[in-house]
Each structure stands twice: as C-alpha cells, then as structure tokens.
Amino acid sequence: MDAGCSPHDLAGFVPSAVECHGQVVENRCVAKDTWIMRLFCPELAREITPGQFFMVRDPRVTDPMLGRPFALLDVWKDANGNVAGVDFGYVVVGKMTSLMATWPVGDDCVLWGPLGNGFPVSDVDRLCLVAGGIGVTPFLAVTNEVLGAQKYGNSNRIGSSRAKSVSLCYGARSEDYLMCVDRFRAIGVKIHISTDDGSCGQKGFVTDTLRELISSDDCPQSIYCCGPEPMMQAVSELAAESHIPCWLSLETPMACGFGICFSCVTRVRMDDGSTDYRRTCVEGPVFRAEKLCFS
Ligand SMILES: Cc1cc2nc3c(=O)[nH]c(=O)nc-3n(C[C@H](O)[C@H](O)[C@H](O)COP(=O)(O)OP(=O)(O)OC[C@H]3O[C@@H](n4cnc5c(N)ncnc54)[C@H](O)[C@@H]3O)c2cc1C
Ligand code: FES
Numbered sequence: 001m002d003a004g005c006s007p008h009d010l011a012g013f014v015p016s017a018v019e020c021h022g023q024v025v026e027n028r029c030v031a032k033d034t035w036i037m038r039l040f041c042p043e044l045a046r047e048i049t050p051g052q053f054f055m056v057r058d059p060r061v062t063d064p065m066l067g068r069p070f071a072l073l074d075v076w077k078d079a080n081g082n083v084a085g086v087d088f089g090y091v092v093v094g095k096m097t098s099l100m101a102t103w104p105v106g107d108d109c110v111l112w113g114p115l116g117n118g119f120p121v122s123d124v125d126r127l128c129l130v131a132g133g134i135g136v137t138p139f140l141a142v143t144n145e146v147l148g149a150q151k152y153g154n155s156n157r158i159g160s161s162r163a164k165s166v167s168l169c170y171g172a173r174s175e176d177y178l179m180c181v182d183r184f185r186a187i188g189v190k191i192h193i194s195t196d197d198g199s200c201g202q203k204g205f206v207t208d209t210l211r212e213l214i215s216s217d218d219c220p221q222s223i224y225c226c227g228p229e230p231m232m233q234a235v236s237e238l239a240a241e242s243h244i245p246c247w248l249s250l251e252t253p254m255a256c257g258f259g260i261c262f263s264c265v266t267r268v269r270m271d272d273g274s275t276d277y278r279r280t281c282v283e284g285p286v287f288r289a290e291k292l293c294f295s
Contacts, residue, residue: 014258014282018043019112022056024103025085032176033092034134035101038076039109040085045075047114048086049153050141051224051249051286054113055257056088058099067112068096069254069281071138071226073180075152089137089179114153115257116285119224119247122146127163128220129189130210130235131170132227133177138249139168140180142224149187167192167213167220171206171231175199190218207234214242224286225249229294236289246289252280267293 022039030036044054055067070088078084090097103109119142127146129139144150146163167190172178174197184191192209193201202209206227213220219242225235226249239246255263258281265277266284268291275293278284 014115016047017113017115017258018047019110020044022085022109022111024105024107024109026105027101027103029101030089031179032174034089034177034179035092036073036087036089036179037100037103038085038087039111041111042082042084044111044113045083045086047153048072048075049114049118050145051118051138052114052116053257053285054086054088054111054115055254056096056100057110058096058103059108059110061099064096064099066255067110067257069115069251069257071249072114072141073137074140074144075150089134091134112257115281117283119249119286121161122163122222122224123161124221125164126167126218126220126222127165128167128169128210128213128223130206130223130225130227131168132206132231133172134179135225135227135231135249135251136168136170136179138226139224140183143168143184143187143189147187165190165218167218169194169206169209169213170201171195171209171227172200173197205234206231207238210235210238214238214244220244223247223289225289226251232289233294236292236294239289247286248289248292250280250285250287250292252285254281257281269293 020043022041026038053069053071057067073087073089075083145161169192171194194209223239223246232248252264255261264280268278
C-alpha cells in the first residue's frame with residue numbers, strides 16, 4: 001500500500017513525535033455513536049505506547065481547523081507481521097468526529113504523535129482498569145502489553161511490563177454503548193460491567209463494581225482509570241481510602257497537543273502543598289490521582 005507518509009520531526013516541541021499522513025484502511029460503527037478507525041501510518045504505530053495519544057486533522061477542510069486528540073486503541077500488523085498502523089475508537093460528539101464518521105477507505109488525514117506520557121509500565125500482579133464510556137479505549141493496549149500479547153514502541157519498556165491478572169470495571173450509559181468487550185474477554189481480562197439503566201451487567205456506577213473488587217480476594221494492587229471527570233474523582237477517592245496507587249488519564253480539550261498553546265492546563269498539587277498548573281498534553285495525560293485538584 002502507498003503510505004503517502006513523509007514524516008516531519010516535531011523536535012524542539014516533542015522530540016519523539018512526528019507529523020505524518022494516515023490513510024483510512026477501515027472505519028466502522030461498533031456501538032451507538034461509536035466508531036473504530038484503522039489508519040495506515042507505520043511511523044506513528046512503531047513508536048506509540050499504551051495511554052499515549054495522537055492528533056488527527058482533516059487536510060481538506062478549514063473548519064475544524066485544529067486537530068483533535070485520540071488515544072491509541074491498538075496497533076495492527078500487515079500480512080508480513082510488520083506493525084503498519086493504529087486503530088482508535090471515537091464517539092461522535094461534534095464537528096470533527098461527525099466528519100470522521102464519513103471518511104471512506106482510502107481517505108488521507110494528517111496525524112501528529114505519539115504525544116503525552118502514557119500509562120506507566122505496570123509492575124504489579126493484579127492490575128485494575130476502570131473505564132467510563134469511551135474512556136475504555138486506552139486499555140486494550142495496556143492489557144495487551146501487561147499480559148504479554150503485544151509489544152509497543154521502541155523504548156526499554158519492552159519486556160518489562162507484566163501482570164498476572166487484569167480486571168476491567170467498565171461503566172457505560174447502556175448496553176448499546178459498550179465496545180470491544182469481546183476483545184478484552186478474548187485476552188483473558190476479568191470484566192465487570194455496569195450500566196446506568198441496568199441493560200447490561202450491574203445497574204449503577206463503575207465505582208460500585210470497583211468497590212466490590214477491592215473487597216474481594218482479587219483486590220487490585222494498582223488502578224488505571226479513564227473516563228468522565230466526576231467518575232475519575234470518585235475512583236481516585238476510593239483508591240485513596242483503600243491505599244491503592246491510582247493513575248488517571250485526562251481528556252482535557254486540547255488545541256496543539258505538543259506544549260505550545262497552554263489550552264490544556266490542569267491544576268496539580270505540588271510536594272510543598274501549593275498548587276500549580278501542568279499541560280495535560282505534555283506532562284499528562286496520565287497523572288498520579290493524588291496530584292490532581294478536581295475543584
Ligand atoms: C488525550 C486525549 C485522548 C482522547 N481520546 C479519545 C478517544 O480515544 N476517543 C474519543 O472519542 N475521544 C477521545 N478524546 C476526546 C476527543 O478529543 C473529543 O471528543 C474530540 O476532540 C471532539 O471533537 P469534535 O470536533 O467532534 O467535537 P467539538 O465540536 O470540538 O465539541 C463537541 C462538544 O464536545 C465538547 N468536548 C470536546 N472535546 C471535549 C473533551 N475532551 N472533554 C469534554 N468535552 C469535550 C465540546 O465542549 C462540545 O460541547 C480524547 C481527548 C484527549 C485529550
Ligand atoms: S494542547 Fe497546546 S499546550 Fe497542551
């Protein structure tokens with residue numbers, strides 16, 4: 001396939017990131033308002049690690065002019081077993097995502113990444129992933145890595161991430177919005193679903209299933225969480241009460257994605273008790289839960 005890729009260095013801003021072209025290989029609706037897009041973009045796919053993200057822009061339009069951030073769902077390989085591109089999941093909420101849902105196979109887009117810090121290399125036996133809605137997307141790659149099903153990036157994290165057991169507490173509005181459940185199940189994740197309306201799993205909040213897991217024999221030693229902010233605050237409080245280290249991945253709206261516009265700042269606690277601001281795109285999107293100020 002013709003890559004159409006001519007990567008440009010973003011060195012000076014984010015040294016490991018490139019700007020390149022992505023070509024749509026697949027773009028399909030997988031749940032209510034929820035799509036998975038597969039892009040051919042080997043340069044990005046070879047470097048990106050779980051929890052990192054990239055910016056996507058449509059070169060054919062000026063509205064929206066800015067790119068939009070999306071988390072890595074997974075990388076995919078070509079027939080020769082070479083990493084060839086990325087998959088990402090998106091919910092149609094506004095201008096760009098509505099446009100993206102119309103992109104046919106073969107269309108080009110502009111990408112820049114990998115961006116952000118991603119989730120830390122897991123060194124515990126029992127890891128729990130807590131997802132709200134589309135916040136589930138970073139966790140397929142996290143799971144693949146810690147269970148040894150897939151290696152990501154060129155860094156020294158290869159081979160060092162591990163877990164014996166991965167649980168996923170996954171909350172959604174209703175069954176219609178759930179995505180990738182079979183893929184998580186197929187790689188051995190223990191899934192605890194909750195829905196607002198009780199149409200699948202337990203009726204209630206994701207914190208209910210997390211609380212039950214924490215009081216069971218399978219109590220996690222680390223929690224990684226991504227979803228709406230009120231949910232992440234509740235998960236953060238539960239983790240603190242239970243003395244379980246917790247990392248949160250923020251979905252703060254972003255303009256540039258690589259540190260120059262300061263549109264994405266979030267307030268954090270400093271070691272001396274004061275507070276300061278950090279750019280979610282560069283110093284995040286993943287932060288230790290106790291560092292974040294939610295109000
Ligand atoms: C690091 C990171 C990773 C992300 N990963 C994913 C992902 O994997 N899948 C996915 O579907 N989305 C993800 N998002 C959110 C995604 O970037 C937004 O949904 C997208 O930018 C919306 O673009 P739009 O042009 O369609 O919407 P717009 O027209 O820009 O906005 C539509 C509406 O959504 C609101 N909105 C836009 N962005 C956000 C946001 N980040 N948080 C809350 N409200 C918002 C706007 O205020 C507006 O009301 C991620 C965001 C970040 C920062
Ligand atoms: S999005 Fe521009 S600095 Fe973070």
